[in-house]
């Protein structure tokens with residue numbers, strides 16, 4: 001199983017080895033295609049009260065998304081896989097800098113790797129902070145890749161409607177071990193640069209010893225890429241993201 005296919009699947013279902021077995025599309029199709037053994041008429045007839053269906057038998061099955069830890073509908077999984085595919089197109093072979101934010105933006109236009117439309121929201125702020133031109137989608141993304149940059153988030157999916165900030169922070173906490181393992185074993189960047197306000201509470205957990213990569217934050221915690229940030233701070237962000245060694 002290659003890294004991409006492993007990342008594009010879900011989690012749950014402990015294996016006999018004590019690890020979690022990927023379980024999204026395969027599990028869904030397994031469940032949909034499951035063959036239920038036929039019930040013999042004699043068994044039904046032998047029950048004086050007839051057979052009852054328990055409430056649990058009609059409860060919809062809810063799978064957690066491996067990218068964000070939220071309960072996921074088929075549409076949620078489809079969107080997750082779509083964004084993974086977009087990102088993979090521009091993933092550098094050797095990642096120099098992993099730009100790690102807290103929560104993926106809601107709109108696709110603000111998602112850096114979306115191939116359609118203009119760069120908006122987080123994508124625009126990030127490119128401006130790095131002083132990368134926003135002209136020409138594929139040229140911009142090619143430049144981003146050429147510089148060895150990869151953008152990802154602890155929660156790789158946007159928050160579902162109605163999720164409170166406190167719940168979002170719990171989701172981030174819950175995803176941390178998986179994200180750290182992914183950085184250490186799969187992405188293996190030279191350095192990790194933390195940004196976004198949602199990362200403030202967990203920034204201290206990202207250390208060189210836990211990731212196997214150098215970790216950079218700003219003087220006041222993870223960099224905030226809003227337009228009010230002082231130019232000196234953004235200079236620090238640029239240097240951290242694009243340093244030579």
Ligand SMILES: [Zn+2]
Pocket residue numbers: 065066067068069070072076080156157
């Ligand atoms: Zn998700």
